[in-house]
Amino acid sequence: MTHISVTVDGTVYEDEVEPRLLLVHYLRERLGLTGTPIGCDTSNCGTCTVELDGASVKSCTVLAVQADGGEVTTIQGLARDGEWSELQRAFHERHALQCGYCTPGMIMAARDLLRENPHPDSDEVRKALEGNLCRCTGYQNIVRAVLAVAEGETASGERTGFAQEVTA
Missing domain, CATH: 1.10.150.120 ([2Fe-2S]-binding domain)
Incomplete structure (x- = not known):
C-alpha cells in the first residue's frame, strides 16, 4: 500500500492505495465520485477525462499514486452552489x-x-x-x-x- 494525498474537487483526501489502482477507480470506488464514467479502460473513448493539475487526462491511464500531491477536478466539481458551469x-x-x-x-x-x-x-x-x-x-x-x-x-x-x- 502507498500513502497518497490528493485534492479532488477542492477536498483533500489522505488515503492508502494499491500502487496499481487507476485514478478512475479511485475516484469512483473510493471517493464515490461516479460522475466520471469508466468507458473502454484503454484510453480510446475519453469518457473518463478529468483535470489533473489543470490539464485534461484520461483517468484510466493515470495511477492514483501519480495524482499524489496533485489537484483533480471531475465533472462533479464544475458546478458551484448548485449551478452548472x-x-x-x-x-x-x-x-x-x-x-x-x-x-x-x-x-x-x-x-x-x-x-x-x-x-x-x-x-x-x-x-x-x-x-x-x-x-x-x-x-x-x-x-x-x-x-x-x-x-x-x-x-x-x-x-x-x-x-x-x-x-x-
Missing part, C-alpha cells in the same frame, strides 16, 4: 448529448481546449475532442455547445463569463 449549461441548452455517457469527458476536454484557445473555430474544436468518442450525437451539437461558450453566449442569448470561470 457554463459548459454544462451550454451542453444542456444546445442538446449536445443523447445518452450522456460521453458528456463528462467531452466537457472536461472542452474546458482544456478553451483554457488553451478561448476562441477556437469548429475545426479546432473537433481536433481537440477527437480523443473523446460519442456514439450517439454525430458531434454537431457538441461542437455548437463549445463554440457557444467560446463566443460567450447561452441559447437564450445571455452573455457568459467562461474566461473568468475557467481561471477561477
